[in-house]
Amino acid sequence: MGALQLAGFCTLFFLLHSGKTLANKAGQxxxxxxxxxxxxxxDAICQNTPKSYKxxxxxxxxxxxxxxxDVDECEREDNAGCVHxxxxxxxxxxxxxxxxxxxxxxxxxxxxxxxCSEGNGGCQQTCVNMMGSYECFCREGxxxxxxxxxxxxxxxxxxxxxxxxHGCAHICRETPKGxxxxxxxxxxxxxxxxRDCKLTCNYGNGGCQHTCxxxxxxxxxxxxxxxxxxxxxxxxxxxxxxxxxxxDSKCHDAATGVHCSCxxxxxxxxxxxTCKDIDECRLxxxxxDHICRNTVGSxxxxxxxxxKLLINERNCQDIDECSFDRTCDHLCINTPGSFQCLxxxxxxxxxxxxxxDVDECSxxxxxxxxxCINTPGSxxxxxxxxxxxxxxxxxxxxxxxxRATLTCxxxxxxxxxxxxxxxxxxxxxxxDSSYTVSCGTPVLRQGSQQRAANSSQQCLEAVVAPIxxxxxxxIKDAKCxxxxxxxxxxxxxxxxxxxxxxxxxxxxxxxxxxxxxxxSKKGKGRRARxxxxxxxxxxxxxxxxxIKPEETTASCNLHCxxxxxxxxxxxxxxxxxxxxxxxxxxxxxxGMEYEVARKLSVAPERxxxxxxxxxxxxxxxxxxxxGTYYHGQTEQCVPCPSGTYQEKEGQLSCDLCPRSDAFGPxxxxxxxxxxxxxxxxxxxxxxxxxxxxCPRGSYQPEVGRALCFPCGGGLTTKHExxxxxxxxDTKVQCSPGHYYxxxxxxxxxxxxxxxxxxxxxxxxxxxxxxxxxDFDGSTSVSQCKNRQCGGELGEYTGYIESPNxxxxxxxxxxxxxNINPPPKRKILIVxxxxxxxxxxxxxxxxxxxxxxxxxxxxxxxTCQTYERPxxxxxxxxxxxxxxxxxxxxxxxxxxxxxxxxxxDYEQLVEDIVRDGRLYASENHQEIxxxxxxxxAFFDVLAHPQNYFKYTEKHKEMLPRSFxxxxxxxxxxxxxxYK
Numbered sequence: 001m002g003a004l005q006l007a008g009f010c011t012l013f014f015l016l017h018s019g020k021t022l023a024n025k026a027g028q029x030x031x032x033x034x035x036x037x038x039x040x041x042x043d044a045i046c047q048n049t050p051k052s053y054k055x056x057x058x059x060x061x062x063x064x065x066x067x068x069x070d071v072d073e074c075e076r077e078d079n080a081g082c083v084h085x086x087x088x089x090x091x092x093x094x095x096x097x098x099x100x101x102x103x104x105x106x107x108x109x110x111x112x113x114x115x116c117s118e119g120n121g122g123c124q125q126t127c128v129n130m131m132g133s134y135e136c137f138c139r140e141g142x143x144x145x146x147x148x149x150x151x152x153x154x155x156x157x158x159x160x161x162x163x164x165x166h167g168c169a170h171i172c173r174e175t176p177k178g179x180x181x182x183x184x185x186x187x188x189x190x191x192x193x194x195r196d197c198k199l200t201c202n203y204g205n206g207g208c209q210h211t212c213x214x215x216x217x218x219x220x221x222x223x224x225x226x227x228x229x230x231x232x233x234x235x236x237x238x239x240x241x242x243x244x245x246x247x248d249s250k251c252h253d254a255a256t257g258v259h260c261s262c263x264x265x266x267x268x269x270x271x272x273x274t275c276k277d278i279d280e281c282r283l284x285x286x287x288x289d290h291i292c293r294n295t296v297g298s299x300x301x302x303x304x305x306x307x308k309l310l311i312n313e314r315n316c317q318d319i320d321e322c323s324f325d326r327t328c329d330h331l332c333i334n335t336p337g338s339f340q341c342l343x344x345x346x347x348x349x350x351x352x353x354x355x356x357d358v359d360e361c362s363x364x365x366x367x368x369x370x371x372c373i374n375t376p377g378s379x380x381x382x383x384x385x386x387x388x389x390x391x392x393x394x395x396x397x398x399x400x401x402x403r404a405t406l407t408c409x410x411x412x413x414x415x416x417x418x419x420x421x422x423x424x425x426x427x428x429x430x431x432d433s434s435y436t437v438s439c440g441t442p443v444l445r446q447g448s449q450q451r452a453a454n455s456s457q458q459c460l461e462a463v464v465a466p467i468x469x470x471x472x473x474x475i476k477d478a479k480c481x482x483x484x485x486x487x488x489x490x491x492x493x494x495x496x497x498x499x500x501x502x503x504x505x506x507x508x509x510x511x512x513x514x515x516x517x518x519x520s521k522k523g524k525g526r527r528a529r530x531x532x533x534x535x536x537x538x539x540x541x542x543x544x545x546x547i548k549p550e551e552t553t554a555s556c557n558l559h560c561x562x563x564x565x566x567x568x569x570x571x572x573x574x575x576x577x578x579x580x581x582x583x584x585x586x587x588x589x590x591g592m593e594y595e596v597a598r599k600l601s602v603a604p605e606r607x608x609x610x611x612x613x614x615x616x617x618x619x620x621x622x623x624x625x626x627g628t629y630y631h632g633q634t635e636q637c638v639p640c641p642s643g644t645y646q647e648k649e650g651q652l653s654c655d656l657c658p659r660s661d662a663f664g665p666x667x668x669x670x671x672x673x674x675x676x677x678x679x680x681x682x683x684x685x686x687x688x689x690x691x692x693x694c695p696r697g698s699y700q701p702e703v704g705r706a707l708c709f710p711c712g713g714g715l716t717t718k719h720e721x722x723x724x725x726x727x728x729d730t731k732v733q734c735s736p737g738h739y740y741x742x743x744x745x746x747x748x749x750x751x752x753x754x755x756x757x758x759x760x761x762x763x764x765x766x767x768x769x770x771x772x773x774d775f776d777g778s779t780s781v782s783q784c785k786n787r788q789c790g791g792e793l794g795e796y797t798g799y800i801e802s803p804n805x806x807x808x809x810x811x812x813x814x815x816x817x818n819i820n821p822p823p824k825r826k827i828l829i830v831x832x833x834x835x836x837x838x839x840x841x842x843x844x845x846x847x848x849x850x851x852x853x854x855x856x857x858x859x860x861x862t863c864q865t866y867e868r869p870x871x872x873x874x875x876x877x878x879x880x881x882x883x884x885x886x887x888x889x890x891x892x893x894x895x896x897x898x899x900x901x902x903x904d905y906e907q908l909v910e911d912i913v914r915d916g917r918l919y920a921s922e923n924h925q926e927i928x929x930x931x932x933x934x935x936a937f938f939d940v941l942a943h944p945q946n947y948f949k950y951t952e953k954h955k956e957m958l959p960r961s962f963x964x965x966x967x968x969x970x971x972x973x974x975x976x977y978k
Contacts, residue, residue, distance in 0.1 A: 043068040043091065060091030081108040083210045083224040083236070100132035100204045105271065106246050109224075109238070112209065124150045131234045133187075133204025146171055148185055169197045209236045230257075248275040265297035289316040293922070302922045306337030308930065309923050313960065324931045329355040346377030348768045350784050351807030356769025362754070364709075364725075364763050367702055369395045388441065391658055391671055392687050395706040404439035406508040406543075408575040415578040419513065421589035427652045429613050429623065433480050433519035437587065440512040440544075466511055467545040467566050471573045473580050475537040478597040480517035482612035482652075484632035485586060485593040508572055511546035515539065515587070517596055537597050539580060545569050589653060592632045610635070613650035623650035627667035639667035645674060658686045677704035681721035693721035699728065712762075713742030726760040737777040739764050749777040755784065771804075774811040774887070782807070789815035789883075795822050796900050797938060800881060802893025809844075811887040816852075819879040821900035827874035828899050828909060828941055829860065832929040833867045835892035843886030846894065850876035865891065869928035871913040873906070899938040908973040909941055917965055924962055944970050 032038045032053045033046035040046045040055035044065045047054050055065025062071050073093040074086035082095035097103050097110035104111050115134040116127035123136035138144050138151035145152050154162065161172035161180055168182035175181050182195050187203020190196075199206060199219055206212035206219025210227065213220045223229050223236035230237050238258045240251035245258030249266065252259040262268050262275035269276050280299040281292035288301035303309050303316035310317055321339040322332035328341035343355035350356050360379040361372035368381035369390075383389055383396035390397050404425075408417040421439035428436045519537045545565050552558050579585045580596075587594045594612070610621035613630045615637045624630050624637035627645070630652050631638045640646050644654035645668035657664060657674035664675040678684050678691035680701050687704035694700050694708035697715065699722035711717065711728035718729065725740075734740045734747035737755070740762045741748045750756050750764035753771075755778035767773060767784035774785065787810050790801030800817045802809045821827055829848070836844045842863035850856040859875045901909055918924055927933045940947045947970045 039066055041066055041068040043070075058091060078225050081224075083108060083227070084110045084205075098132065098205050100134075101209075104246070105273065106243060108243075109227075109236075109246075110209065122149050130204060131207045131209055133207070167195050169195060207234050209234060246273045248273060263297060265299075287314050289314065300921060300923065302926075304337060306339075308926065311960070313923070319930075328353050344377060346379075348781060350768055350771055350781055351786060351804040353806060354769075354786065354804075356767070356771055356784070356786075358768055359766035362763065362766035367394050369707060390687065390706055392702075392704045392706070394702075395687070397706065403546075404510045404513045406510050406513070406572055406576075408508075408572050408579065410575065414582055414584060415575040416584040416586075417572075417576045417579040418586040418588055418593075419515070421513075421587070425589045425653070426648070427482075427613055427650065429650050432621070435480060435482060435517055435612070437482075437515045438513070439515075439589070440510060466547065467543075467562060467569060469543045469545070469566075469569050469573060471541045471543075471576070473539045473541075473577050475539065475580060475597050477534055478519070478537045478599050479535045480519040480537050480596070481598040482517070482587070482594045482596060483598055485595050508568065509546065510543055512544040514542040515596070516541075519597075535600055539596060541573075541576070543569060543573075592652070594632065594652075612652055625649055627669040629654045642666055643674070645669060645671055647671075658688050672704075679703055681723045683708050696720055696722075697728075698722065699724055711742070713745060715742065725762045726758075728762075730760065733760050735759060736779040752776050753784075755779060755781060757781075772810075774890075785810040787813050789813075789817070790895075791817060793817060793819060796825075796942065797898070799895055799897040800883075801895045802883060805893045805895055807892070808890040809885060809893040811885055811890060813883075813885050815883040817879075817881040819874075819881070819898060821877070824903050825900040826877060826903050826906060826909075827879055828871065828901055828913070828938075829874065829879075829896060830869065830871045830898070830928055830934060830937075831860070831866070831894070831896050832869045832934070834862065834894040834896070835865045836863055837889035837891045838864050840886060840888040843888050844884070844891070846881070846883045848874070848879050848881045850878065851880045852882070856880075868919065869925050871918070871928065873909060873913065897934060897938070899942050901942045905941075905944055905973075908944055908969060911969050911973070912941065912966070915965065915969075917961075921961060924965075927962060940966060940970065944973065 029048075029050055031048045033048045038046045038053050038055065040053075041057070041063065043061045044055040044057050044063075047056060057063045057065055057068040060071055060073075061068040063069050070088070070090050072088045073080040074082070074088045080086045080093050080095070082093075084098050084101065085096045087094050087096055095103060095108050095110075100113050100115070101110040102113045103109075112129070112131050114129045115121040116123075116129045121127035121129070121134045121136065123134075125139055125142065126137040128135050128137060136144060136149050136151075141154055142151035143154050144150075161168075161174050166172045166180050168180065170185050170188065171183040173181045173183060182190060182197075184190050184197035185203070187200055188197040189200055191198050201208070201212035201214050201219050206214070206221065208219060208221035210224050211222035213222065221229060221234045221236075226239055226242040227236040228239055229235070237256070238245045240247070240253050240258055245251040245253075245260065247258060247260035249263055250261040252261065260268060260273050260275075265278055265280070266275040267278050268274070277294070277296055279294045280286040281288075281294045286292035286294075286299045286301060288299075290304050290307065291302045293300045293302060301309060301314050301316075306319055306321075307316040308319050309315075318334070318336050320334050321327050322334045327339065330344050330347065331342040333340045333342060341349055341353045341355075343349050346358055346360075347355040348358050357374070357376050359374045360366040361368075361374045366372040366374075366379050366381060370384060370387075371382035373380045373382060381389060381394050381396075387396040387398050389395070405420040406417065407420065408415060410416075419439065421437070426438045428438075430436060517537060517539050519535055521535055547558070547562055547565060549558060552561055556564070576585065583595070583599065585596060587596055610616050612632065614621040614623050615630070615635065616622075626647060626649060628637045628639050629646055630636075630650070632652070640654035642664050643657050645657065645664075646654045647670050655671075657671065665673050668674065674688070676689040678687055678689065680703060681699070682691035682693050683700055683705050684691045685706055687706050696717050696719070698708035698710050699717065700708040701724045709725075711725065715728045715730060717727050722728070730740050731745045732740070732747055736757050736759060737750055738747040739750060739756055740746075740760065742762065752773055752775065753767050754764035755767065755773060756764045757779055765781075768781065769786070770788065771784040771786050773783050778784070785804040785807065787803050789803055790805055792798050793800075798819070800815075803813055803815065804810060819827055834846065836846070845861070845863045847858065848860040849858045857875050859879065860872065912918065927937060947966060
């Protein structure tokens, strides 16, 4: 048993250590270079290949890789480029120079070494540098000693060599016989005269810079290949043919050698060879307004976000984002470097640029006492039948609304009628010859969509359908013009019937009346082309007479009462018709009497006066503004006096404040201008002082209210006069994203589609418009997102947009777009920037394919953020685009434009979008992000021939470098033979 276990162990051990063998059998590649099992030479490089490897000799060696031999570069004809000596080293070589020379910066040339520059060359007195050497000289009265460096003072008399006229050029030696013998320094030879010394190539390379050959006439200098001998016969001049003359950039041959120069943006260094980039940004920021970025040989100005570079490529100008399409839903305000979106009243901002209707009814029921109906941009409080809205437009009161009174009397054969309107009468001029006056209040028809309060109403009363009558009258040769009654005209209406005349309606209470006056001209005949025509005025009256059930008797029930009122109203309409034709019909309100129409005089007026509610300013009639009313006697607009207000334009009177105490500002435009309103935390029957504080257990956050809201659920407050639900003593304090439920006394998370930013509230706010939240418990309106997929898909241009862009897109949403261009057109996509969270492991993906099949041709796919723009052509004629998000994270998303182009231009379009210069410059990148400039770019791509038509226009919009890039490509494509 033990032997079997051991055998199993050995087998396992063999398998573990035979991984290579098993892997080879399985077809897996083994990297011999890593494992060191290759047979490459030590001076070779091992490169792994599938199932094998190969050996390559290193630079400076030659061979098959398994055997490598050093290359002796010094054996080349040009001496490996060395002008003096070449020393071969393993795998390389190096150049050296003779004594008296130094190696140049190129590592090949040899330059004279100025020995005199350091320690005077060791000379005691004078040092003279020469090519490849130097010599010491002595001043007058001295001669050079044998060491050729020090000087000895020459005496006037002495031995022969001490005599200044010994005649030796270099060294003087005294002979045993008392004579002299001349010698030369090393590298020199004594001439035939036994006194002078001749230079040889053995000393300082014969004074030659490169090569030296001894001749009978002395050393003869030569130069290395491609160098030229200078006119001095010893110096070798560099030429541009050799290593560009050692110049970094431009090289010019000159009589004194090479002359190096640098291109614009570079500076020649002290060695007169090297070019160094000039950092233009160091001086005055390169002249850039904002950001200067140094580049090799140049620089680039760029602008901060929200600014664009002008065509001078230096200055920055604020981008007016408000001039773009679709920047803001409502109002856009441009600011330096940015912009701000504002929404109209009743709307709130979401997704940075969008406006959604505020559901005021979700905010504590809009503060309404009974019911609340949300409307676009506003809301409306409603009251039950038998009640009307308080002046504060929120409370409901049971007082009887103002009525209109129709009075008709008969004096002899003349009928006189007057319609007296309550102070709430409304006048609406519709044109110069048409107006409408409404008096009273129509019987309430309760809306079906409202949020009703549970509290009982004390103002409920039975409402019986009113009696409705409509009458229409014509007046010839008259014009609709509501004007004050002429002075001195006897007021017949309202008087008791003289001569026993019956009074058809001495004091009829009409719940509501609507009077409309409309004038039009009619020609006198078919042939009367140039006649001015007659003025025909039509007056239409609509009455609603109220039936009061309490007026019924045992002998006259509700049906009987209705018949009586109908008969009385019909009789009044007959009298009204007569009074209108006899110009005896008056309209009374705001303490004034008006005639509804004016008879045309024979002689036309010079300048016709404006209609009521208007005054003349120059040649125009202008309606009286808010806070003013039309004064009939002066025919002018005058401010509302203290204690009154007017919310509408073109009115004939001002509304009295609830407490007509003649206090308050002149020209008040709404009831809030009336003084004495109850402050928050207090209430009264009419909303004006004297006020009472809200009792404990209730609160009121608004001014001018007739009631206080109960905390509910048996909750109380610490004191009277509480201002909000936050003053109620709740059992728990709810954090943002929750609301307090007074039924269960717990904090409930705000439902999906609602949010609550504050602590201790008893409601959640509905998201604006069609937005919703990703999850429950939201705390901000910024979490409200539109889930609708954005974009406009046109045949030639269009764009796709992530939901809620430029705000963060919602979770768990999927969008699909299909781009189907017309025949013979292809698609170009530009992705200016795309923001997708990288931390959610590709949970949010944008993909562009030929169709929905995962195996179809894919043009683009990403799940990351890219702020650098990219342009590309679709790999298929049609595109199926899909964007899918997860629930993990969210980001800004994208707005991606596209253009379709003629397939005949495919080569040109591909050439442009694949050119790296399109993206290399930050300014070029900004073009692909600019909504206006991208249109110009698209125009060129879709219609290349338009480039030349709009060249001047584009020059004002696009940088010169971008114009240059497009011009070269468009010109070569459209004009290939020019």
